[in-house]
Amino acid sequence: MEILNLYCGIGGNRHLWGDEHNITAVELNEKVAAEYKRRYPNDTVIVADAHEYLLHNFKKFDFIWTSPPCPTHSRTNYFTQAIKKVPTYPDMKLWQEIIYLNQFCKALWIVENVIPYYEPFLPQYTQIGRHFIWSNFRIPKIEMPKNEIGTMMKQYVGTGKHAHDKSLEDRNAVNSELGLHILNCAVGKILIKKDYEQHSLFGSGM
Numbered sequence: 325m326e327i328l329n330l331y332c333g334i335g336g337n338r339h340l341w342g343d344e345h346n347i348t349a350v351e352l353n354e355k356v357a358a359e360y361k362r363r364y365p366n367d368t369v370i371v372a373d374a375h376e377y378l379l380h381n382f383k384k385f386d387f388i389w390t391s392p393p394c395p396t397h398s399r400t401n402y403f404t405q406a407i408k409k410v411p412t413y414p415d416m417k418l419w420q421e422i423i424y425l426n427q428f429c430k431a432l433w434i435v436e437n438v439i440p441y442y443e444p445f446l447p448q449y450t451q452i453g454r455h456f457i458w459s460n461f462r463i464p465k466i467e468m469p470k471n472e473i474g475t476m477m478k479q480y481v482g483t484g485k486h487a488h489d490k491s492l493e494d495r496n497a498v499n500s501e502l503g504l505h506i507l508n509c510a511v512g513k514i515l516i517k518k519d520y521e522q523h524s525l526f527g528s529g530m
């Protein structure tokens with residue numbers, strides 16, 4: 325599959341995806357992108373604005389994962405806005421991507437974010453652990469570890485329970501088991517579609 329991994333960070337979501345897919349990863353921060361490339365040398369890593377990249381390239385991919393930044397949506401805003409006194413609007417790029425993909429993207433896609441501090445107005449999401457996931461295919465719920473420390477976290481940051489024990493990139497990383505679960509759902513969906521197309525081809529001649 326051709327996979328697009330947007331706002332890839334250090335690739336927590338991608339850690340268990342293996343190397344059988346062609347993966348293009350987009351990240352704005354050069355240092356973070358370099359760390360991703362070090363971890364996944366076979367992936368194509370592009371330092372660019374993922375929001376713009378999506379708009380102009382979404383047709384080239386079979387599966388798109390996008391993780392727009394979550395700080396302006398997360399419930400930490402109760403703290404940052406009230407205590408730190410940093411007034412910030414929620415970044416509408418999250419909603420732009422969901423609306424656009426939902427309307428125009430024929431490939432399989434997911435948009436991942438944290439549970440927001442407000443009621444989401446586009447409701448086709450799955451909630452798994454601390455994530456809301458919007459997608460155009462079904463993603464059954466799975467149990468997530470309480471502190472969501474997945475394979476990659478354990479390997480790179482130990483099992484410390486406190487978020488401040490980890491670097492920002494590590495805290496940002498999506499749990500790798502969740503990443504694999506979602507990829508498996510996408511692959512399954514594609515296999516079912518292929519099977520259906522093959523079946524109807526033979527079926528029509530019989």
Ligand SMILES: C[S@@+](CC[C@H](N)C(=O)[O-])C[C@H]1O[C@@H](n2cnc3c(N)ncnc32)[C@H](O)[C@@H]1O
Nearest residue numbers: 331332333335336337352373374391496497498
């Ligand atoms: C929540 S993290 C992504 C986590 C990643 N999906 C994972 O599983 O490890 C968001 C990342 O988006 C990057 N980022 C922020 N704005 C961006 C933009 N406009 N284009 C590309 N990357 C961006 C940040 O540097 C950060 O690494």
